[in-house]
Each structure stands twice: as C-alpha cells, then as structure tokens.
Amino acid sequence: xxxxxxxxxxxxxxxxxxxxxxxxxxxxxxxxxxxxxxxxxxxxxxxxxxxxxxxxxxxxxxxxxxxxxxxxxxxxxxxxxxxxxxxxxxxxxxxxxxxxxxxxxxxxxxxxxxxxxxxxxxxxxxxxxxxxxxxxxxxxxxxxxxxxxxxxxxxxxxxxxxxxxxxxxxxxxxxxxxxxxxxxxxxxxxxxxxxxxxxxxxxxxxxxxxxxxxxxxxxxxxxxxxxxxxxxxxxxxxxxxxxxxxxxxxxxxxxxxx
Amino acid sequence: xxxxxxxxxxxxxxxxxxxxxxxxxxxxxxxxxxxxxxxxxxxxxxxxxxxxxxxxxxxxxxxxxxxxxxxxxxxxxxxxxxxxxxxxxxxxxxxxxxxxxxxxxxxxxxxxxxxxxxxxxxxxxxxxxxxxxxxxxxxxxxxxxxxxxxxxxxxxxxxxxxxxxxxxxxxxxxxxxxxxxxxxxxxxxxxxxxxxxxxxxxxxxxxxxxxxxxxxxxxxxxxxxxxxxxxxxxxxxxxxxxxxxxxxxxxxxxxxxxxxxxxxxxxxxxxxxxxxxxx
Numbered sequence: 001x002x003x004x005x006x007x008x009x010x011x012x013x014x015x016x017x018x019x020x021x022x023x024x025x026x027x028x029x030x031x032x033x034x035x036x037x038x039x040x041x042x043x044x045x046x047x048x049x050x051x052x053x054x055x056x057x058x059x060x061x062x063x064x065x066x067x068x069x070x071x072x073x074x075x076x077x078x079x080x081x082x083x084x085x086x087x088x089x090x091x092x093x094x095x096x097x098x099x100x101x102x103x104x105x106x107x108x109x110x111x112x113x114x115x116x117x118x119x120x121x122x123x124x125x126x127x128x129x130x131x132x133x134x135x136x137x138x139x140x141x142x143x144x145x146x147x148x149x150x151x152x153x154x155x156x157x158x159x160x161x162x163x164x165x166x167x168x169x170x171x172x173x174x175x176x177x178x179x180x181x182x183x184x185x186x187x188x189x190x191x192x193x194x195x196x197x198x199x200x201x202x203x204x205x206x207x208x209x210x211x212x213x214x215x216x217x218x219x220x221x222x223x224x225x226x227x228x229x230x231x232x233x234x235x236x237x238x239x240x241x242x243x244x245x246x247x248x249x250x251x252x253x254x255x256x257x258x
Numbered sequence: 259x260x261x262x263x264x265x266x267x268x269x270x271x272x273x274x275x276x277x278x279x280x281x282x283x284x285x286x287x288x289x290x291x292x293x294x295x296x297x298x299x300x301x302x303x304x305x306x307x308x309x310x311x312x313x314x315x316x317x318x319x320x321x322x323x324x325x326x327x328x329x330x331x332x333x334x335x336x337x338x339x340x341x342x343x344x345x346x347x348x349x350x351x352x353x354x355x356x357x358x359x360x361x362x363x364x365x366x367x368x369x370x371x372x373x374x375x376x377x378x379x380x381x382x383x384x385x386x387x388x389x390x391x392x393x394x395x396x397x398x399x400x401x402x403x404x405x406x407x408x409x410x411x412x413x414x415x416x417x418x419x420x421x422x423x424x425x426x427x428x429x430x431x432x433x434x435x436x437x438x439x440x441x442x443x444x445x446x447x448x449x450x451x452x453x454x455x456x457x458x459x460x461x462x463x464x465x466x467x468x469x470x471x472x473x474x475x476x477x478x479x480x481x482x483x484x485x486x487x488x489x490x491x492x493x494x495x496x497x498x499x500x501x502x503x504x505x506x507x508x509x510x511x512x513x514x515x516x517x518x519x520x521x522x523x524x525x526x527x528x529x530x531x532x533x534x535x536x537x
Binding site: 006008130132153156205208209210214215218219221223224225 | 312314317339340343355358360361367368370373376377380400420
C-alpha cells in the first residue's frame with residue numbers, strides 16, 4: 001500500500017518491544033509537559049531525544065534538521081510566549097512594543113520543547129516500530145482489532161497521500177499548469193486543479209483498501225499474531241532507566257524555579 | 259468437471275447509487291475445477307458479478323441483489339462475505355492497495371491470522387503457499403520493494419492462504435506491465451493446472467484466455483450474451499466484436515480472409531493458425 005513511516009533497520013530501538021517504546025513515549029510526553037514553563041529544564045529531554053534518534057538509526061542530524069526547519073516556528077513561539085510573560089522576570093530587551101524578559105524566554109523555550117520533543121519521540125517510535133508490531137501492541141493494550149489496524153493503516157496512508165499529491169501535481173504540470181505564477185492569491189487559485197483529482201484518487205484508494213480489508217476478513221475473529229515480539233531483559237532495563245530519567249526531569253520541572 | 263461450484267440464477271443487481279440494474283437477469287453455472295473467463299467492455303457488469311459471488315454486495319458495497327447466487331451450496335447473498343472464508347477468495351486490479359504489511363511473510367500470514375487460526379496452522383499455510391507458488395525468495399522482502407507483477411502475485415498468494423475453493427480475479431493484470439502480466443497469468447494457469455481451483459476471472463488478454471479458459475463468457479449490458487468454449491466463442495468474430503470484445507489476432511486475420519471469400523476455418527490459437535495456413 002505505502003511505505004509508511006517505518007524504516008527497516010537493525011538498531012537498539014528497532015529491537016525493543018513496542019510496549020517498552022510506548023512507555024518511553026508516554027514518559028517523554030509527561031516530561032515535556034512538566035518542563036514546559038522552563039526551557040532549561042527541557043534541555044535534558046531534548047538531548048535524550050537526540051540520543052534516541054541516533055539509537056534508532058535516524059541520526060542526530062535529523063534532529064538538527066528538524067530544529068533548523070522549525071527555527072521560524074521557534075522564533076514565533078518565542079515572540080508570542082515571551083511577550084505574554086513581559087511582566088515577569090528581568091527585562092532583557094525590547095522589540096517595539098514587545099518586552100522580552102528572562103522568564104518569558106524560558107517559558108518560550110519550554111513551549112518550543114513541548115512541541116518539538118513529542119514530535120521527535122513520535123518520529124523515533126514510528127520509524128522503529130513495524131506497523132505489524134504497532135497493531136499488536138495496541139491490541140495488547142485493549143484497543144479493538146479493527147481500530148488498531150485502522151490506526152496503523154491511517155499512519156501508512158499519510159505518505160501515500162503525499163505521493164498522490166505529487167503525482168497529481170506532476171500530471172497537471174505536464175498539462176501546462178503553472179503553480180508558481182502570479183501573486184499569492186493567484187498561486188492559491190492555481191492549486192485548484194489539483195484538489196479535485198487528489199481527493200478523487202484518495203477516495204478511490206480508500207475504497208479499494210476497504211474492499212481488500214473486508215475480503216481479507218479483518219476484524220472477523222480475534223486475530224492470531226505469529227510474529228509477536230517478546231519482552232526481554234533489555235526492555236525492562238530500558239523502561240527502568242527511562243522512568244528514572246524522565247521521572248527525575250518531570251519532578252524537577254514541576255518544582256518552582258524562579 | 260462435476261457438479262457446479264457456482265450457481266447464479268436470474269440475478270439482478272444494482273448499487274445503492276444506481277438508478278438502473280447493473281446485472282439484468284444473469285444466469286450462470288460454473289463447474290468445480292473449471293476456469294471461466296468473463297469478457298466484455300468496461301461497465302458491462304463483470305466486476306459487479308464477481309463482487310456478488312464474493313458476498314461483497316450488499317454486505318460491504320451497499321446495493322440491491324435479487325435472484326439466487328450460491329457457491330459450493332452456500333447462499334452468498336444471505337450469508338455475506340464473512341461466512342465465505344475458505345470458500346471464495348477475490349483478487350482485485352490494483353496491486354498497490356492489496357499489499358498492506360511491511361514483509362511478504364506478514365502479508366501471507368494476514369488472512370489466516372485474521373481468521374484467528376492457531377499459530378502452527380498459520381505458519382503451515384504460509385509455508386504451503388510459499389512452496390506452491392515458489393515464493394521463498396520473497397518471504398523476507400519488503401513488499402514495497404517488489405514490482406507491480408510481484409505484488410499482484412503476493413496478493414494472489416495471500417488470498418490462497420485461506421484455501422478458497424473458488425478464486426475470483428477482477429482484472430488482475432489491468433494495471434501491470436508486460437512482464438508483470440506474464441508473471442501473474444503464469445501463476446493463474448498453474449493454479450488451474452496443478453491445484454484444480456475453480457477460477458472465475460475478468461480478463462482482457464484474449465490470447466491467454468484461449469489457452470487456459472475452459473469457457474469464455476461474453477457480457478454485454480448486464481447479461482451474458484455468449485458463453486462456450488474459447489473455440490466456439492472466438493470463432494464468432496463479428497458477434498464478439500459487436501459486443502466490444504477483441505478476438506485473438508489470428509482469428510481476426512483469418513476472418514478478413516474469409517470476407518474475401520477464402521474459405522478456411524477460423525483458428526483461435528496460434529498453433530491452430532499454423533495448421534490452417536499449411537493447408
């Protein structure tokens with residue numbers, strides 16, 4: 001159907017039980033939420049995710065790339081949040097009507113980590129967890145078989161949808177469509193001939209897929225899994241280490257700092 | 259051939275969104291181990307007929323079904339697709355949407371897993387189909403790295419793991435290149451030859467159809483207008499062309515000669531044409 005987000009590799013994260021990775025994901029979310037008002041406290045969480053990216057075979061370079069690409073977002077977050085806390089902390093500098101304080105900057109950085117850290121954790125999780133194992137793990141957590149598979153398929157459909165958009169753009173360009181002509185409004189208008197074929201293709205794909213799933217008897221009985229992952233000592237150690245680390249960071253993050 | 263595996267009597271079908279009937283009083287018997295190929299222009303009802311036999315209409319695809327359809331003695335319109343596991347399997351056109359998992363092994367295990375079969379039975383079925391279709395070299399591969407033809411082959415294998423007695427093929431080669439088409443058609447021929455499956459296929463490749471089909475059914479506007487052995491059907495060149503079906507190339511050539519009053523029998527296979535021109 002589509003390649004999905006999973007990348008076939010033989011790394012530490014790929015070998016972990018999906019349940020251990022789910023616990024880790026949850027801990028990252030908790031630590032990110034707990035440190036959202038102090039960016040300095042969020043740095044260990046971010047650093048741990050750079051390590052996780054390396055251990056999942058994606059490399060710290062991807063984290064750098066994501067952060068660089070997110071720099072505009074970071075700047076916007078900084079301005080918005082820092083200005084909201086302009087009455088607290090020491091004034092560092094003013095940008096017109098915006099007053100940036102040290103407290104405001106810490107909050108802004110914390111909010112940035114609150115967004116970027118879970119994103120990186122999800123990237124690590126989905127790129128190192130086979131869709132088959134993800135479905136299995138969700139079922140083990142009590143999610144009904146049909147919903148577990150639907151969730152996994154929906155994730156796989158995202159790259160498929162992007163590919164459909166590219167195919168339609170290429171096809172329309174071959175017919176003379178110029179997307180980058182004119183002002184912003186005209187450019188938006190230029191995209192109209194893409195929307196209908198993309199929606200039509202996606203609907204057709206989803207229809208085909210639903211027929212295939214029905215005739216493969218998805219959700220008919222309690223599914224057997226023959227390629228189940230097994231919980232090992234490394235999973236226990238990983239969960240323990242993660243609990244201690246992220247638990248510690250979260251506790252630190254919840255303590256009043258200023 | 260034995261008793262009928264599929265019986266269709268006076269079948270009328272329309273989709274929930276249709277105004278008119280798509281199938282109009284269609285009747286058909288397909289014997290056990292027989293291979294029937296449905297031919298006809300787009301929109302004549304080939305896929306609709308296959309969906310009804312697979313129990314998908316009206317259970318998955320909303321629609322109205324009137325008439326009798328039974329497969330291996332089971333009334334499919336009453337039972338629906340979910341009761342037909344191990345009886346009917348269907349393969350669709352688009353190989354891209356039929357391969358769902360990230361390893362061929364997982365793909366082949368999917369149907370027996372969904373049926374909740376015991377683990378050793380699932381493994382045994384995967385091994386059986388890998389042996390039967392010589393798929394061992396693919397087992398550890400990511401299906402996304404396979405060609406369209408190979409994906410379609412895996413889709414057929416995946417359906418076979420439910421051990422269906424009747425295999426339905428809805429234009430399985432229409433989205434494949436020449437190489438992929440040859441691969442799939444060879445496997446389908448092998449299934450008929452070596453495993454004696456009852457096969458109903460909608461397929462446009464006439465040269466292949468005349469070689470492997472026991473019977474050809476030509477459909478037109480929701481009805482079967484011609485049915486018989488390939489020789490009988492394809493030798494009626496004028497008639498099948500009228501219904502939008504292209505005859506085999508050799509039949510067309512000989513038919514042109516007959517129009518010029520050269521009286522020779524109409525061949526449908528290349529080897530028969532060679533014999534005809536030797537005379």
